Amino acid sequence: ISPPLYCIKLCSVEDCIPGTGVYLRHGYIYSSLAGYVLRKNEGEELPVISVVRETETQLLPDVGAIVTCKVETYKSFRPGDIVLAKVISLGDVQSNYLLTTAENELGVVVAHSESGAQMIPISWCEMQCPRTHAKEFRKVARVQPEYLQA
Known part of the structure; x- marks a missing residue:
């Protein structure tokens, strides 16, 4: 498990298979929620990458974090x-x-x-x-x- 992240590019689709808590865009896998990155080999050639929350508490970004947001x-x-x-x-x-x-x-x-x-x-x-x-x-x-x- 790696440290928390906030909707950032995780890897290329050539390196991993997308799991839960992620989405594909332009050949890359991005996190779709704040949480922890998990890489699991589930009998596939490539590991499955997912983003999960440890608890239901709200994770907030730190100063300097890169985030994805919708600005109205x-x-x-x-x-x-x-x-x-x-x-x-x-x-x-x-x-x-x-x-x-x-x-x-x-x-x-x-x-x-x-x-x-x-x-x-x-x-x-x-x-x-x-x-x-x-x-x-x-x-x-x-x-x-x-x-x-x-």
């Missing part, structure tokens, strides 16, 4: 939004900066609806168009006075 950015931001964010890493030549809006004070400050009107925040996760009264998901910033200009 349409519920937080839209093209053209003005966002207040914090720089958390200077990144590298290709990624430039890594930003976060994880704090309540960070998020969308200005957004425009499809009709072109500036939207009004109505909760921490929604804004509303004053013309059409249509509501849209946004991660709304609770802007602090020091960031406001008169």
Whole structure:
């Protein structure tokens, strides 16, 4: 048994046969859940690779872990939004900066609806168009006075 892993590439299909807790993609076997890697020779030429959980408790990734996730950015931001964010890493030549809006004070400050009107925040996760009264998901910033200009 190897240490916990978090939805990463395990090996090539040329090296192992996929078992439970894994999936195939582009000739490689990936874990489909957080757990421990098991390799078993079950009378086959290649070992069967599986990912299993030791217990039903939730395994959480550590800092620096590589994970696979589904990001629903349409519920937080839209093209053209003005966002207040914090720089958390200077990144590298290709990624430039890594930003976060994880704090309540960070998020969308200005957004425009499809009709072109500036939207009004109505909760921490929604804004509303004053013309059409249509509501849209946004991660709304609770802007602090020091960031406001008169």
